[in-house]
Amino acid sequence: AQKVTQAQTEISVVEKEDVTLDCVYETRDTTYYLFWYKQPPSGELVFLIRRNSFDEQNEISGRYSWNFQKSTSSFNFTITASQVVDSAVYFCALSDDNAGNMLTFGGGTRLMVKP
Amino acid sequence: NAGVTQTPKFQVLKTGQSMTLQCAQDMNHEYMSWYRQDPGMGLRLIHYSVGAGITDQGEVPNGYNVSRSTTEDFPLRLLSAAPSQTSVYFCASSYYGKIYNEQFFGPGTRLTVL
Numbered sequence: 001a002q003k004v005t006q007a008q009t010e011i012s013v014v015e016k017e018d019v020t021l022d023c024v025y026e027t028r029d030t031t032y033y034l035f036w037y038k039q040p041p042s043g044e045l046v047f048l049i050r051r052n053s054f055d056e057q058n059e060i061s062g063r064y065s066w067n068f069q070k071s072t073s074s075f076n077f078t079i080t081a082s083q084v085v086d087s088a089v090y091f092c093a094l095s096d097d098n099a100g101n102m103l104t105f106g107g108g109t110r111l112m113v114k115p
Numbered sequence: 116n117a118g119v120t121q122t123p124k125f126q127v128l129k130t131g132q133s134m135t136l137q138c139a140q141d142m143n144h145e146y147m148s149w150y151r152q153d154p155g156m157g158l159r160l161i162h163y164s165v166g167a168g169i170t171d172q173g174e175v176p177n178g179y180n181v182s183r184s185t186t187e188d189f190p191l192r193l194l195s196a197a198p199s200q201t202s203v204y205f206c207a208s209s210y211y212g213k214i215y216n217e218q219f220f221g222p223g224t225r226l227t228v229l
Contacts, residue, residue: 004157006157009155043203043222043223043225044220044222044223045205045220045223047217047218050217091157091158093157093158100146100165100211101146101148101163101165101209101211101216101218102148102160102163102173103150103158103160103218105150105157105158105159106157107155107156107157108155108157
């Protein structure tokens with residue numbers, strides 16, 4: 001069975017601080033995909049990144065970076081120099097071979113960036 | 116190209132009432148699904164479909180029915196609404212067959228059952 005755990009339910013930082021959102025996953029499959037989604041206060045889900053299980057390279061996109069470590073089953077997300085516009089709920093999700101297109105989501109982390 | 120659309124955006128029901136949440140996509144995606152979002156629990160899969168005429172249950176299907184008569188539409192029916200169904204509902208679609216296909220989510224429907 002798949003499982004995604006986001007242990008941090010809420011994080012509060014002051015603007016320009018760096019912040020890391022943790023994601024730990026469980027799956028028995030060797031082929032799987034990990035995702036991060038952002039849900040701003042307006043409520044829609046915004047796709048941020050997809051990473052497959054065979055690619056452990058870290059990725060950087062502007063102020064966002066992702067650290068994928070299979071050894072610890074983690075896919076952590078770091079925002080550098082946070083901004084107020086980063087305030088949102090962030091979800092980590094997993095899809096593996098047995099699940100097809102189905103996504104298993106973590107409980108989400110609410111990030112509040114204060115000016 | 117409207118993507119994934121959902122109607123209504125907001126709905127208030129009384130216990131026992133029935134209603135249908137509409138979902139449509141114009142991307143010719145085979146795969147469509149419904150999730151519900153509850154605080155602290157992320158999104159959980161209710162039902163999904165891999166093509167017209169084919170549907171299956173997800174993690175939390177009780178109290179919901181679906182059908183898929185066309186590729187474009189995937190309505191979710193609540194036959195007898197209960198307060199436990201108060202939630203935000205998201206419809207999603209994607210190509211099917213490769214698990215790395217990006218899923219496109221609709222804007223959501225916020226449902227309150229009194």
